[in-house]
Amino acid sequence: MGRKLLLEHINVPGINTFEVYRQKGGYRAVEKALKSLSPEDVVEEVKKSGLRGRGGAGFPTGMKWSFLAKPEGKPRYLVCNGDESEPGTFKDRYLMTHIPHLLIEGMIVSSYALGANTSYIYVRGEMMPQIRILEKAIAEAKNAGFLGKNILGSGFDLELYVQPGGGAYICGEETALIESLEGKRGNPRIKPPFPAISGLYNCPTVVNNVESIAATVPIINDGGEEYAKIGIGRSTGTKLISASGNLNRPGVYEIELGVPVEEFIYSEEYCGGIANGKRLKAVVAGGSSVPILPTNLILKTVNGESRLMTYESLADGGFASGTMLGSGGFIAYDEDQCIVRNTWNFSRFYHHESCGQCSPCREGTGWMEKVLHRLEYGHGKLSDIDLLVDVSKKIEGNTICPLGDAAAWPVASAIRHFRDEFEWHVTNPQEAMTRNYGLAHYADPLPKVEPVTAS
Amino acid sequence: MLKISETDEIVFAPELITKFNEIVSRYPEGKQKSALLPILHLVQAEYGWVSTAAMDKVAEYLHLKPIEVYEVATFYTMFFLKPLGKYVLEVCRTGPCHIVGAEKIMKHIEQKLGVREGEVTADGLFSWRGVECLAACGMAPVLQIGPEYTYYENLTEAKVDELIDSLRLTTAEKPQIN
The missing domain is CATH 1.20.1440.230 (NADH-ubiquinone oxidoreductase 51kDa subunit, iron-sulphur binding domain)
Incomplete structure (x- = not known):
């Protein structure tokens, strides 16, 4: 069993309430950060963790934070991107539904690190039920003194609001999201200036995905170095994978980065193989935007190495024979799909x-x-x-x-x-x-490539 | 069944204005335009759709030019710019739902309701339309119904029948007063 950092308590009854979440060790990261760490220390821990943006781009979160401009007299904003509209991706909705306080806790820790006193969680309008869940969680956290003025006597103030979108995929792009939050059409802005310099209301702004923000909680609790021990190379930590399509057990899985794709599809721990006894034809591994790969290329790279669920391994071979981890929207197509x-x-x-x-x-x-x-x-x-x-x-x-x-x-x-x-x-x-074309030759194993030895 | 028609004048109820005020308070002074999307959602929940008269009133409330509201309401697909049924079944039609039977579900809804996409049933109760990915791909096929936007997941034709029948029954038990 892989380690679960985000979904460890997901099956605990009542974990969506403040009380149970707190009993299970919730809001420890806020206490630790506000009482014993400086904002710079928090940024440093996130840098050490190697956490990369979980929305799809995979840009190092700590580095993104360190770009935030800090001019005198201007507020800074943290905006959480809960627009989750990439076809095949439904992990953020899952997280917000079942363990909303993890996101709230992450928002407090991250806002503290960035010096933001007003933060917004932008959630796509279709997720109205999740918006209600988050609003309730915010009210509970505020009631318990984790939001509002002078949180835990630290002198740090934070107000947190949930903003609904209106049904536009483009608002998942960070500058379109900012435009939308300003009450405008979701037209992306020309960069530069980047949001870190001029974002929401022309103030320095960081936009992070729901899962990235949630991941700061275990990072602060256990330390960035501990988090970075999980995974392979520059793909550190755990990742939520949204598995859909023709699978026996579609759903959201938290994996340690580095699990072989084959294991993810076929093992009982994860998707349990292809539904209805069919064979796998193709996979879209990271949301609809990333290149689709036939079975032979998704299971193994052209060099015959086992393909792993990491940013690097999935991208191995470039676009000629590889794809991307993207948002982790993993869609499996069986032999009957066209x-x-x-x-x-x-x-x-x-x-x-x-x-x-x-x-x-x-x-x-x-x-x-x-x-x-x-x-x-x-x-x-x-x-x-x-x-x-x-x-x-x-x-x-x-x-x-x-x-x-x-x-x-x-x-x-x-x-x-x-x-x-x-x-x-x-x-x-x-x-x-x-009729459909069927499987053709796509599930055939690749011929063995003779290793080329350097002379 | 319609609460307002195209020509009806709009006067926001005081309770609605209270909600608007709370929303505006979430943003810095002078940035009340940020409240536009949340307010349009409330307007649609209240009236079933967003009429031009309603948009004009929103503009007035937020100190915006009417065009600033129109351009936003027309950009975001969740806002209905013409009256639809009391229940609008929005069925996901994208990739993952598509490969596990979304089309079959939409055809079934069309037959069951007897109206095409975007039309309203004679009793004013139902409309349906295909929408893009609802972020519930693992529970596909899926549809949702506003203004609560409840998700109905792992749909089958039988589940759709059950849902539509139960909505009809609910409405029959609690007649709507126009």
Whole structure:
């Protein structure tokens, strides 16, 4: 069994209440930080932990914190990103539902470290039940003296508020989130200036994912060094993985970074294998934006090494044969799934969610959706496949925010790895309407690569 | 069943204004525009949708130009800019839900209610629409119903029937006064 730092007490009845959470050692991190550590010490511990942003980008959290400008006379803000809209990702909703005080505790510790006296948790509007849960948790914490003025006699003040979004994927991008929190359309800002210099209300701001903030609690409790002992290399600590798709046991799992992908999919501790006795065809390992990989490449790298659930191992091989850990939205596709249809579905999503600011994304996502639709419905041409690659290349890197890249990668990778399935849709339009392409050769093990010895 | 029509004048109840005031107090002085999204949610919960007259009133309350409210209400997909049914079934249609049967669920809802996506049943009770990922992929397929946005997870056709029937029954027991 892997160590559980975030979900250790998840099954304790009443853990969503302040009382039970406190009995289980909750709010110790606040006591420790406020009574015995300086804000700089807290930042230092988070740096030592090697914690990387859990929202998808994987940027070191401690480093992000250290960029925060501290001009005289200007408030600083911590904003928690609970927009969680990346298809395949539902870990933050799970955490906020079942153990809301972990997030509140993390917010207090992190706000203290950053010197923020007003902090916001931005939660997507669809999660209204979770917003109510958090508001209740905040009221309980305030009642117990962990929020408000002069917390635990430390002189540190903090007010914490929950802000609902309005149903826009783009607001998960930190500058769009800030715009939305200011009551505007969620159009991402041009960077620089980065939020650390000029964010919410043009004040220095840090935006962190729910899970990143929650992870500061065990980091402060046990120390950054202890946290960094878990995991492999630069992938330290534990990560919540949202497992969905054709799995026997979909759900949220806390893993120690470094678990082999194969173990994660097939072991009884985690997903328990593919549902209905089917075979695995493909996996999207880190939310819909990351490249899709066929079974052979998700289980092993091209060098025949076992693929691990770490930032580095999943990215091994670059986009030619690798993918990304992203937000940990792990979607498994069985042999009955159609890659063309799935790619069309994702393209429709990105088209729907493009904010419309940048032409390559606004026009390109719609164009890709249209072309994929005709491929799926038997009206495609072979040249459409190259057209898709071409359009995706022209979106990638040419937009203000990463939504353009996120829209381009799933299309480009699906064609890269499943081109024959796209071609089959063109050459057998009638058949493609009645049945799926199936597994083809995608589950075959890779031929052994002879190790190259350096001479 | 509709509480307000397109042309109805809007007067916010004092209790609603109290809630607005509490929301505005969460932000620094002069940053009351931040309250726009939470207030629009309250308006929709109150009236079932967000009419132009309601947006104008929100603008007045927050000292904004009406366009600042319109541009926000039209950007965020959760706000209904035309009247819909009392219960709007919002079914996730994205990737993970899609591969475990979201389309089948939507077809079933369409047949059961007898209205197409975005339309309202004759009794004014129901509408349905496909929405993008609701962050419940492990419990797919999933739908939710506002204004509480309760999640209904691991849907089957039978569960959908049960849900719709129970909502009909609830409404029949407690008739809505218009």
